[in-house]
Amino acid sequence: xxxxxxxxxxxxxxxxxxxxxxxxxxxxxxxxxxxxxxxxxxxxxxxxxxxxxxxxxxxxxxxxxxxxxxxxxxxxxxxxxxxxxxxxxxxxxxxxxxxxxxxxxxxxxxxxxxxxxxxxxxxxxxxxxxxxxxxxxxxxxxxxxxxxxxxxxxxxxxxxxxxxxxxxxxxxxxxxxxxxxxxxxxxxxxxxxxxxxxxxxxxxxxxxxxxxxxxxxxxxxxxxxxxxxxxxxxxxxxxxxxxxxxxxxxxxxxxxxxxxxxxxxxxxxxxxxxxxxxxxxxxxxxxxxxxxxxxxxxxxxxxxxxxxxxxxxxxxxxxxxxxxxxxxxxxxxxxxxxxxxxxxxxxxxxxxxxxxxxxxxxxxxxxxxxxxxxxxxxxxxxxxxxxxxxxxxxxxxxxxxxxxxxxxxxxxxxxxxxxxxxxxxxxxxxxxxxxxxxxxxxxxxxxxxxxxxxxxxxxxxxxxxxxxxxxxxxxxxxxxxxxxxxxxxxxxxxxxxxxxxxxxxxxxxxxxxxxxxxxxxxxxxxxxxxxxxxxxxxxxxxxxxxxxxxxxxxxxxxxxxxxxxxxxxxxxxxxxxxxxxxxxxxxxxxxxxxxxxxxxxxxxxxxxxxxxxxxxxx
DNA sequence: GGCGACTTTC
Numbered sequence: 001x002x003x004x005x006x007x008x009x010x011x012x013x014x015x016x017x018x019x020x021x022x023x024x025x026x027x028x029x030x031x032x033x034x035x036x037x038x039x040x041x042x043x044x045x046x047x048x049x050x051x052x053x054x055x056x057x058x059x060x061x062x063x064x065x066x067x068x069x070x071x072x073x074x075x076x077x078x079x080x081x082x083x084x085x086x087x088x089x090x091x092x093x094x095x096x097x098x099x100x101x102x103x104x105x106x107x108x109x110x111x112x113x114x115x116x117x118x119x120x121x122x123x124x125x126x127x128x129x130x131x132x133x134x135x136x137x138x139x140x141x142x143x144x145x146x147x148x149x150x151x152x153x154x155x156x157x158x159x160x161x162x163x164x165x166x167x168x169x170x171x172x173x174x175x176x177x178x179x180x181x182x183x184x185x186x187x188x189x190x191x192x193x194x195x196x197x198x199x200x201x202x203x204x205x206x207x208x209x210x211x212x213x214x215x216x217x218x219x220x221x222x223x224x225x226x227x228x229x230x231x232x233x234x235x236x237x238x239x240x241x242x243x244x245x246x247x248x249x250x251x252x253x254x255x256x257x258x259x260x261x262x263x264x265x266x267x268x269x270x271x272x273x274x275x276x277x278x279x280x281x282x283x284x285x286x287x288x289x290x291x292x293x294x295x296x297x298x299x300x301x302x303x304x305x306x307x308x309x310x311x312x313x314x315x316x317x318x319x320x321x322x323x324x325x326x327x328x329x330x331x332x333x334x335x336x337x338x339x340x341x342x343x344x345x346x347x348x349x350x351x352x353x354x355x356x357x358x359x360x361x362x363x364x365x366x367x368x369x370x371x372x373x374x375x376x377x378x379x380x381x382x383x384x385x386x387x388x389x390x391x392x393x394x395x396x397x398x399x400x401x402x403x404x405x406x407x408x409x410x411x412x413x414x415x416x417x418x419x420x421x422x423x424x425x426x427x428x429x430x431x432x433x434x435x436x437x438x439x440x441x442x443x444x445x446x447x448x449x450x451x452x453x454x455x456x457x458x459x460x461x462x463x464x465x466x467x468x469x470x471x472x473x474x475x476x477x478x479x480x481x482x483x484x485x486x487x488x489x490x491x492x493x494x495x496x497x498x499x500x501x502x503x504x505x506x507x508x509x510x511x512x513x514x515x516x517x518x519x520x521x522x523x524x525x526x527x528x529x530x531x532x533x534x535x536x537x538x539x540x541x542x543x544x545x546x547x548x549x550x551x552x553x554x555x556x557x558x559x560x561x562x563x564x565x566x567x568x569x570x571x572x573x574x575x576x577x578x579x580x581x582x583x584x585x586x587x588x589x590x591x592x593x594x595x596x597x598x599x600x601x602x603x604x605x606x607x608x609x610x611x612x613x614x615x616x617x618x
Numbered sequence: 619g620g621c622g623a624c625t626t627t628c
Contacts, residue, residue: 058620061620061621063621064621087620088621089619089620089621090620090621091621092620092621092622093620093621094621095621096621096622122621123622124621124622125621125622126622127621127622127623128621128622130623131622131623157622158623159622159623160622160623161623162622162623162624163622163623164623165623165624166623166624193623194624195623195624196623196624197624198623198624198625199623199624200624201624201625202624202625205625228624229625230624230625231624231625232625233625233626234624234625234626235625236625237625237626264625264626265626266625266626267625267626268626269625269626269627270625270626272626273626273627299626299627300627301626301627302626302627303627304626304627304628305626305627306627307627307628308627308628311628334627335628336627336628337627337628338628339628340627340628341628342628343628369628371628372628374628375628
């Protein structure tokens with residue numbers, strides 16, 4: 001007890017000392033200093049002393065040591081031959097090893113065999129099996145196993161319910177997750193512990209309910225369940241993602257000073273990521289220093305975040321320097337780190353460098369993934385180096401890489417080809433795909449339709465749409481929106497109207513974008529009255545207009561010189577704190593210059609002008 | 619006796 005108190009006090013003093021000098025809000029002129037230069041710090045030595053030793057941990061049993069699926073199956077076969085059967089614990093250890101290798105479906109097979117053979121499964125085994133279902137996004141099957149628990153007289157505990165709760169959240173079934181959580185408490189099915197709270201809080205954060213997440217944090221505290229660093233880190237991360245750095249910082253202070261909970265590398269990574277996204281480099285630099293003082297070693301994630309942020313700022317040279325430091329510190333960069341650097345080169349159009357790095361990776365034994373190929377193909381397409389892109393793409397297909405890489409590569413290629421207007425080549429690629437019996441996924445299908453429409457080939461797009469017919473692909477609102485937009489842009493309003501009408505027949509709900517493209521199409525033909533009616537219908541259809549919708553209708557009014565309506569709409573926009581987009585403001589300025597608009601409106605308009613436009617030096 | 623659930627990077 002005394003030791004724990006002492007260590008808390010110690011950590012408190014340590015942190016206080018640091019925090020005074022490294023407050024979040026102190027401005028400073030230095031850029032990301034990279035204070036963790038190879039000479040200045042003990043961090044590298046720390047890394048040496050802590051990472052690789054495994055002393056103190058009990059040795060792993062034979063069942064936990066399996067390294068391949070084959071090993072696991074062989075061992076399992078051997079186990080079930082034995083008489084008497086090994087204990088359920090041995091089976092659980094083996095199952096666990098299989099899940100650690102992410103072979104969830106094989107693990108479930110083994111579990112089923114255990115049931116058939118009559119190994120008495122325990123709470124542990126049930127939880128492992130349920131976890132496998134959840135990890136494969138088959139949480140419903142997990143609940144079916146919960147039913148088996150009851151039948152087998154296994155009373156589910158907080159571990160099993162946490163696993164299920166996590167499964168629901170992974171599948172974005174937040175309402176059901178909340179319902180389960182409340183039900184567990186109300187019916188006293190289990191006493192939620194800190195992990196269950198953190199799972200629920202993660203779910204709330206995932207759906208942007210930071211406030212409720214914080215309220216739950218308070219609630220758990222009151223009900224005597226002490227929050228830990230995971231809970232705080234989860235909420236801090238969510239606040240950072242929503243750019244609410246000051247709130248995150250407040251919570252961080254609360255955790256450290258009021259609660260005496262030590263932050264870890266994950267807490268710092270979240271904060272650093274948040275600050276990087278806002279380009280607040282001075283504070284990033286301070287946090288890195290703070291980590292060093294607290295002897296928290298930056299890890300792979302920390303470095304990846306820095307590399308990514310620097311690349312996005314176009315500071316690729318500094319990103320390279322960070323990678324060098326990583327290597328010096330024996331933090332081995334992974335494919336994610338290199339992907340961000342490749343993406344950085346591609347963003348600057350430095351395709352030769354990107355390609356060289358890519359080639360060096362493959363020879364170093366890294367396996368490029370979907371993101372790697374996407375970045376490169378996108379880079380080539382954007383730099384209009386279609387030949388190189390095609391070349392790389394053929395390399396991918398020749399190597400017979402994973403289907404997801406191929407599909408992703410295909411859609412990137414198609415997008416690139418359409419963007420430069422090479423519809424023929426796109427068509428050829430698409431036909432090749434079909435002749436190989438490949439069915440495009442929703443995304444690729446959308447890319448093709450969009451590409452055709454943008455190249456004024458609406459008829460082609462439509463004939464493809466009809467060819468696809470009544471499949472699942474055509475039951476997607478995004479597909480309809482693309483086609484309605486394409487038809488509208490080409491002045492084929494009758495087609496747009498038919499498609500829009502078909503939506504209701506098919507039972508599909510138009511979304512805010514569908515309305516916008518339809519309104520735009522109507523305005524394009526001068527049918528502003530009809531556009532207005534549709535605009536008014538949005539609210540009652542439960543799809544209220546947004547900033548973009550207002551801008552579209554406004555342009556229609558301006559083109560038709562309906563200045564009374566313009567004024568009314570501008571006032572509504574002001575009331576909603578909306579702003580004008582680029583084309584609407586251009587049109588407005590044009591009308592003001594022509595003297596068509598009342599000068600009394602100028603004040604209102606200047607309020608609605610986008611900030612970027614007001615700040616242009618010209 | 620041993621075995622289980624939660625947080626960060628493209």
